[in-house]
Amino acid sequence: MTAKARRPIGVFDSGVGGLTVVRALMDRLPFEDIIYFGDTARVPYGVKSVATIRAFSRQIVEFLLQHEVKALVVACNTISAVALEQVRELAGDIPVIGVIEAGAQAAVKVSKNHEIGVIATSTTINSNAYAREIHRLMPDARVYSQACPLFVPLVEEGWVDHPVTRLTAEEYLKTVLEEHVDTLVLGCTHYPLIKPLLTEVTGGRVELVDSALTTAEATAEVLAGLNLLNPQRGAPEYRYYVTDIPLKFQTIGERFLGRSIRDLEMVKLG
């Protein structure tokens, strides 16, 4: 088993957002090598059709499988929402951890009154994937969903603590908060960056479930269960592949990752 355990974890996303999951993985599993793939040339996925998202995801998964990863972490909520089964089929016996399953598990653990809110991109919300997964784990749960398409561009603009973002959050969360949810799932990898603002807007009355942290935790559990944790306790290797390197990539990427990005390579898909 150890030869396989030394392989890297493959993490992928439609863009840079998944770097919040990489950051959580680095903290939780500091001895694991990680290969990240971000489809920055075609980002965002959250406003595109299911067929297109599946076609793009297939290309990314094939790329990561060629790099002999020992596990696949679907850091993108949109991909997890509409293409997880397809990723599992392509992955064969390689374990696949999806942000939505991880987030739903964490939400049902946290919620006391079984009233759970979910915020995410339009495609994730429309897929109903969070509600389905939460109901599977907690059949009497009531799930209130809200698409928040402006949060991603607001975070990418760097307005993580800005009156415009606060006003937007108040508008988006109004209906969900009226339903007395005690738990709110941040169903998009960009949202952890506005956690302080969301805590403020929700008046501290709800528990925020950060999908990056829960996914790192789920990944640790899966690797431990399969005896795939890296036995080598040396300095880990991190590699980043993207389909485009736009002007502000480094700045935005490092804001998500919380450290500098080295070993960055641009590749062409499709």
Place this chain on the structure above:
Amino acid sequence: MTAKARRPIGVFDSGVGGLTVVRALMDRLPFEDIIYFGDTARVPYGVKSVATIRAFSRQIVEFLLQHEVKALVVACNTISAVALEQVRELAGDIPVIGVIEAGAQAAVKVSKNHEIGVIATSTTINSNAYAREIHRLMPDARVYSQACPLFVPLVEEGWVDHPVTRLTAEEYLKTVLEEHVDTLVLGCTHYPLIKPLLTEVTGGRVELVDSALTTAEATAEVLAGLNLLNPQRGAPEYRYYVTDIPLKFQTIGERFLGRSIRDLEMVKLG
């Protein structure tokens, strides 16, 4: 010349925004057939690298040339900013009309004090294409540019008359307005939809140059000059090609076009 004159005009954009240009063309040139191409699977371009935008633009132009268009209208400011020369090379003797040249021409006609503001996406602003073109036409002009990356997602969210959009506009326009510009170029095809709000925020003190209208006008002039206006005065044909048809495509598209979208086809590029 008439056989060629009967061919359609090709209009293209990174997504649906260019439909504001199509709408202006339909009004200005009601007897022309139009083929529209929107790269909705890879939209937006405004945050991507120059190399990637050029590669994508080449694919679109080749597609439209295969459809025997008599002219190419680059409705996307970002493509006009960084790939116009390449489009002209590919087009050969087919005339190419770019939104930026058209917008710059209109701005220098309108401005009295030669202080001109330009708002657009990050890539368009960073390319400096508007400032360069305005200076070419009016060497003593002073150009003040401001990237407004949130306007596109705000328009696509439908918040065209919303406190969040007003607050965002106030923030973006603060510096430009302090410079006492008398003209403001709307350097993105999405912006005409928030023209009333921008008029309000600028207190009616500046003339707004709508790139959709100016591009339609420039196209009419070019076609007339080359004797390429369609001599047939029947009902025109409109065809729309896109690379993805997401959930809200019809709703958003028709908001831009101001009429229903028929003859829509999804194609694969690259």
